[in-house]
Amino acid sequence: MNREKRQEIFTRLRDDNPHPQTELEYNSPFELLIAVLLSAQATDVGVNKATRKLYPVANTPQAILDLGLDGLKEYIKTIGLFNTKAVNVMKTCQILVDQYNGEIPETREELEKLPGVGRKTANVVLNTAFKQIAMAVDTHIFRVSNRTGIAKGKDVLEVEHRLLRLVPKEFxxxxxxxxxxxxxxxxKARKPMCGSCRIEDLCEFKEKDKYID
Known part of the structure; x- marks a missing residue:
């Protein structure tokens, strides 16, 4: 895909949604960090349902520590893998209290040292909470980047690096x-809506004709 196509693709996406936001609900960098940590192999809708009850009660590292492990589990038990996630959240909160005075670090290296926080989660926090340029490549972004031709790569790290290099700076x-x-x-993964896609004419997906009504 050439530079002109990428420029036009992101121009259209921006025109349709000038101020895109995460669908996770949060009011602070800490709330976002916990929501993203909980969202692994879970839907944003499911996470939001849980955090709407959790955050009014506990939305700081110390407040969650005060809940205790079992107390936290009661709030997030509807989320997949909640037992493991609860342990990671508690460990993360303890580190934030002990080492960062309850604040969220603003570097990838520090974020990735927190239990349950991988590169993708760190990138989401850096980008969304701290407005740093970072590319959090999940299954959706990996699929779209490869399928459209915007930034092809054999794994998420390669796609991340290519997106950072190939996406026009303004976007x-x-x-x-x-x-x-x-x-x-x-x-979408199984049935892309090519017939109603704003960038269909720019996309280089070889099989898109199958999905155009």
Missing amino acids: LLDAHHWLILHGRYVC
């Missing part, structure tokens, strides 16, 4: 949001 800050929303609602 880099919000590109991850546009791509994930496009993958979630239009360029």
